[in-house]
Amino acid sequence: MDTHLKRKLPIAVFRKPKESQLTAVFQFGEDLFRTADFQEKGFVFAPFHSEENAVLIKPDELHKVQVPSILPTQKGELKINDIDKEVHINLVKKGIEEISTGNLKKVILSRRVDYSSSKKPVEVLQKLLANYPNAYCYLFYHPKVGMWCGATPETLVHIKNGNLSTMSLAATLPYTANTKPEWGPKEIEEQKMVSDYIREKLEHTVANFEIGKTESVRAGNLWHLKSEVKGNLPANADIKKIIMALHPTPAVCGIPTQKAKEFIKKNEGYDRSFYTGFLGEINLNSPGEISLFVNLRCMELSEGTASIYVGGGITAESNPESEWIEIQNKSLTMLNIL
Numbered sequence: 011m012d013t014h015l016k017r018k019l020p021i022a023v024f025r026k027p028k029e030s031q032l033t034a035v036f037q038f039g040e041d042l043f044r045t046a047d048f049q050e051k052g053f054v055f056a057p058f059h060s061e062e063n064a065v066l067i068k069p070d071e072l073h074k075v076q077v078p079s080i081l082p083t084q085k086g087e088l089k090i091n092d093i094d095k096e097v098h099i100n101l102v103k104k105g106i107e108e109i110s111t112g113n114l115k116k117v118i119l120s121r122r123v124d125y126s127s128s129k130k131p132v133e134v135l136q137k138l139l140a141n142y143p144n145a146y147c148y149l150f151y152h153p154k155v156g157m158w159c160g161a162t163p164e165t166l167v168h169i170k171n172g173n174l175s176t177m178s179l180a181a182t183l184p185y186t187a188n189t190k191p192e193w194g195p196k197e198i199e200e201q202k203m204v205s206d207y208i209r210e211k212l213e214h215t216v217a218n219f220e221i222g223k224t225e226s227v228r229a230g231n232l233w234h235l236k237s238e239v240k241g242n243l244p245a246n247a248d249i250k251k252i253i254m255a256l257h258p259t260p261a262v263c264g265i266p267t268q269k270a271k272e273f274i275k276k277n278e279g280y281d282r283s284f285y286t287g288f289l290g291e292i293n294l295n296s297p298g299e300i301s302l303f304v305n306l307r308c309m310e311l312s313e314g315t316a317s318i319y320v321g322g323g324i325t326a327e328s329n330p331e332s333e334w335i336e337i338q339n340k341s342l343t344m345l346n347i348l
């Protein structure tokens with residue numbers, strides 16, 4: 011992996027949640043390929059704004075190894091970057107105002123924070139693997155795209171043998187050991203909006219469509235609300251259409267989708283790039299097997315800098331100060347690694 015990175019060649023390395031196998035996809039040659047219809051074989055990496063097709067890393071060589079067992083790192087003193095607190099609070103207020111006009115029901119508002127870091131990508135990946143066994147941990151590099159890594163709790167879609175599964179994941183509280191979180195109506199509604207959206211998008215395409223019960227799940231130092239979703243695909247299903255119907259869900263964009271997208275583009279004041287896009291393997295193990303995740307709890311690594319991307323869902327009931335604390339907590343997932 012080190013040699014490949016030194017030669018500045020494209021690579022994607024990942025480990026699925028709760029698994030111990032690490033997969034590395036090596037591309038020899040720096041061509042920038044894109045997927046046309048998700049029928050290709052490889053690893054895809056898609057930005058939030060999907061004007062262009064997802065980047066594809068072709069598996070010129072594929073390696074699978076067991077993840078070496080590494081102990082979780084001790085958490086040291088964390089330096090949270092409080093710069094721009096006002097900027098974010100004002101953005102959230104603007105979102106709440108827009109919601110009060112009836113133009114939007116929900117919008118996810120985010121920011122990017124730069125930290126200086128000289129950590130080697132391989133070391134960052136090792137730490138992600140050791141600290142977040144329940145997340146999808148990855149490292150992605152393409153000389154024409156950049157270097158990204160993360161530990162995401164959110165599935166976009168899995169497809170295998172015609173069975174489809176996804177999840178509705180939203181709402182956040184700080185993780186508390188030994189006690190289950192107490193969710194208020196704001197959080198319950200926020201997550202229900204995501205479930206309703208997924209239902210609307212898939213119910214008529216997928217047979218035996220089913221949304222499971224909602225439960226609290228841990229993601230690092232946070233709790234979220236999650237419902238598992240499943241169904242069966244018809245034999246002639248258009249995979250690209252299904253993926254693009256799910257991306258972006260109101261877990262990362264908002265309701266209604268188009269208006270939320272426009273609000274985000276106009277007001278966030280930076281480019282989300284691949285944050286809240288999606289990534290993962292397509293047809294790598296067998297034809298028709300797809301495993302995609304939403305790019306959250308992630309960072310972009312460049313010379314001497316690690317840029318952490320975080321955001322949170324805003325609804326009519328949101329409190330700007332609490333939303334600020336929520337994204338600070340979310341940024342700890344990556345800050346703990348640096």
Ligand SMILES: C=C(O[C@@H]1C=C(C(=O)O)C=C[C@H]1O)C(=O)O
Pocket residue numbers: 118120164179180181182234261262306307319320321322323324340
């Ligand atoms: C947008 C993020 O997370 C998403 C937003 C959540 C929320 O609003 O509570 C919770 C989980 C994710 O669906 C992020 O981590 O940056």
